[in-house]
Amino acid sequence: xxxxxxxxxxxxxxxxxxxxxxxxxxxxxxxxxxxxxxxxxxxxxxxxxxxxxxxxxxxxxxxxxxxxxxxxxxxxxxxxxxxxxxxxxxxxxxxxxxxxxxxxxxxxxxxxxxxxxxxxxxxxxxxxxxxxxxxxxxxxxxxxxxxxxxxxxxxxxxxxxxxxxxxxxxxxxxxxxxxxxxxxxxxxxxxxxxxxxxxxxxxxxxxxxxxxxxxxxxxx
Numbered sequence: 001x002x003x004x005x006x007x008x009x010x011x012x013x014x015x016x017x018x019x020x021x022x023x024x025x026x027x028x029x030x031x032x033x034x035x036x037x038x039x040x041x042x043x044x045x046x047x048x049x050x051x052x053x054x055x056x057x058x059x060x061x062x063x064x065x066x067x068x069x070x071x072x073x074x075x076x077x078x079x080x081x082x083x084x085x086x087x088x089x090x091x092x093x094x095x096x097x098x099x100x101x102x103x104x105x106x107x108x109x110x111x112x113x114x115x116x117x118x119x120x121x122x123x124x125x126x127x128x129x130x131x132x133x134x135x136x137x138x139x140x141x142x143x144x145x146x147x148x149x150x151x152x153x154x155x156x157x158x159x160x161x162x163x164x165x166x167x168x169x170x171x172x173x174x175x176x177x178x179x180x181x182x183x184x185x186x187x188x189x190x191x192x193x194x195x196x197x198x199x200x201x202x203x204x205x206x207x208x209x210x211x212x213x214x215x216x217x218x219x220x
Contacts, residue, residue, distance in 0.1 A: 002121035011150025032126030040095035103186035
């Protein structure tokens, strides 16, 4: 089964590339960040302390992820309701970044993430897809960009969702999030040894996708 991982910090274009490749190659798609966001969102609406590891793990085990191969989409179901549209606020992103440093929680979610690997294959994007979740993946990418580029991209994403936030605030938040990801003891953000690094500054998604497809074809 073909597994392709795409890792990197926030705002480098992982999600856009992953969705484009999933559609092009007709593979399943895992956005690992959406799992942490879902747990953070549910903890928030239920007033659960983010330091309560046992409760966070319970939340993770109670979420249903319905993989829809035809649309390369995943329905995230909690207590019978689809919550996809509620997990992409900046506040939820901040909470998700904090709980992602929880080693016990991360370990509890490994099997859930690996369960996305179904025929005909998988595009998995996140922070530790190629290093921890799918270390034997056939093809690995690591995307990079400077923080101003990342913040501008994130700003445009939020504007499309009707969320207003300043560029300066986003740069500060991305710096903080990157520092947490890079320095956490559990599955820190690293470049897998066998990953192709793509710098996405000044590149369109078309250019990045072209570079990725070329590498995939060379590996086959």
